[in-house]
Amino acid sequence: AQSVTQLDSQVPVFEEAPVELRCNYSSSVSVYLFWYVQYPNQGLQLLLKYLSGSTLVKSINGFEAEFNKSQTSFHLRKPSVHISDTAEYFCAVILGGSQGNLIFGKGTKLSVKP
Amino acid sequence: EAGVAQSPRYKIIEKRQSVAFWCNPISGHATLYWYQQILGQGPKLLIQFQNNGVVDDSQLPKDRFSAERLKGVDSTLKIQPAKLEDSAVYLCASSLNSGTGGTQYFGPGTRLLVL
Secondary structure, three states: OOEEEOOOOEEEEEOOOOEEEOOEEEOOOOEEEEEEEEOOOOOEEEEEEEOOOOOEEEOOOOOEEEEEOOOOEEEEEEOOOOHHHOEEEEEEEEEOOOOOOOEEOOOEEEEEEO | OOOOEEEOOEEEEOOOOOEEEEEEOOOOOOEEEEEEEOOOOOOEEEEEEEOOEEEEOOOOOOOOEEEEOOOOOOEEEEEOOOOHHHOEEEEEEEEOOOOOOOOOEEOOOEEEEEO
16 A cells, blocks of 8 residues: 655654654555645645656745655755754655645644744 | 634434535635544545545544535535534635645634534
């Protein structure tokens, strides 16, 4: 069965420290990969996505993720986090050949402390 | 551009009662999704519409859940009768079209508590 695994349910980190949120997937077909962010009391927002081309994708607020096909991973990184990055982050995939519905991981709560 | 609108934002009902949620997608978006997000889990697709037709409802508990998008714009999701395990956030999302590249835009969700 196709699935998305986010190994860490919570990640506490100090402000200006680097962070990595891990995401692994299992699929027998090609996948398209996404990271969504949910700030407190807000809806899900797309942070970045990989569809094809360069395996390193970046967001406008300093996050980046790299598609690693051999490791079946799409980890999210930021070299220096801010208090405002405190949120829940969801990794998701769309299976190639599907109708485009997202399959989500369970989410990782990032808490940035001063 | 207005985002995806959902109402109500919160709903508390007793088990065996019925409840309905409403979603208005972004104007011009042909594809509409309903997801269920149980506490501590990621969202799970319940049903996907392309215009007013159902594309995927394989994970919709059809004995108690129903959804419609009669005019291909807004949509309602109904639960009748509700069970305790239906307590969750119900998310509506829309995209220009279906397929792999279309970004899905999410509404704020309706938080349902079944007592």
